[in-house]
Amino acid sequence: MEMRTILVVEDEREIARMVQAYLLREGYRVEVAFDGEAGWLKFRELKPDLVILDIMLPGMNGLELAQRIRRESTVPIIMLTARAEEADRVAGLEMGADDYVVKPFSLRELAARVRAVLRRAEGALPAEVIHAGPFTLDLAAHEAKLGEKVLDLTPTEFELLAFLARYPNRVFTRRELISALRDRTYATIPRTVDSHIKNLRRKIEPDPDNPVYILTVHGVGYKFNPAGGG
Numbered sequence: 001m002e003m004r005t006i007l008v009v010e011d012e013r014e015i016a017r018m019v020q021a022y023l024l025r026e027g028y029r030v031e032v033a034f035d036g037e038a039g040w041l042k043f044r045e046l047k048p049d050l051v052i053l054d055i056m057l058p059g060m061n062g063l064e065l066a067q068r069i070r071r072e073s074t075v076p077i078i079m080l081t082a083r084a085e086e087a088d089r090v091a092g093l094e095m096g097a098d099d100y101v102v103k104p105f106s107l108r109e110l111a112a113r114v115r116a117v118l119r120r121a122e123g124a125l126p127a128e129v130i131h132a133g134p135f136t137l138d139l140a141a142h143e144a145k146l147g148e149k150v151l152d153l154t155p156t157e158f159e160l161l162a163f164l165a166r167y168p169n170r171v172f173t174r175r176e177l178i179s180a181l182r183d184r185t186y187a188t189i190p191r192t193v194d195s196h197i198k199n200l201r202r203k204i205e206p207d208p209d210n211p212v213y214i215l216t217v218h219g220v221g222y223k224f225n226p227a228g229g230g
Contacts, residue, residue, distance in 0.1 A: 007032075010052070036057045037059050050118055055092060076098045078097065081100060121155040161204070163177070
């Protein structure tokens with residue numbers, strides 16, 4: 001398998017070097033940038049397979065950089081933050097991040113998150129095609145279409161849509177969706193799912209404020225309605 005390239009954007013140089021050294025031992029090619037502008041330039045140069053991005057950066061912060069990256073790429077992004085507040089984590093996810101890790105973190109946990117996110121990006125799902133209403137999801141090719149339009153989804157958005165489309169009209173709680181999207185040993189927050197659903201609705205719904213495909217079941221969770229408005 002081709003060596004995967006990871007870009008680490010972290011202004012705390014000791015943390016950046018520790019992450020770089022650990023991931024190098026895990027078999028990845030790892031490049032480091034210490035501020036947002038340098039991170040953007042390296043991203044454009046390297047076209048990495050995954051970005052590990054600190055929120056609190058000098059100059060262009062991590063949220064701004066994530067937003068800029070998302071304008072032109074669906075590359076997986078893992079956010080690093082020293083803040084434990086839920087709002088900060090949700091903000092990162094709403095900018096298009098696939099996962100987040102709160103400092104202090106173990107390098108072993110970070111490496112596990114990297115493997116999990118890359119598996120999703122590589123389409124490590126059964127080789128099959130899901131047809132659900134106007135949607136076609138090719139799991140082997142990791143491609144989603146709405147009619148003839150190819151959807152520009154992040155790896156996490158693709159996996160979430162594929163999971164819901166497998167079970168049309170079945171209601172899933174947020175916790176069930178979290179379990180479907182990540183290793184069960186990782187603690188997370190229900191609003192993580194809300195953020196991904198919000199981003200997904202922006203890309204697939206005719207009117208994201210009045211969704212017809214991914215419906216909210218109040219007090220329970222979400223369900224996928226392949227019939228849409230029909």
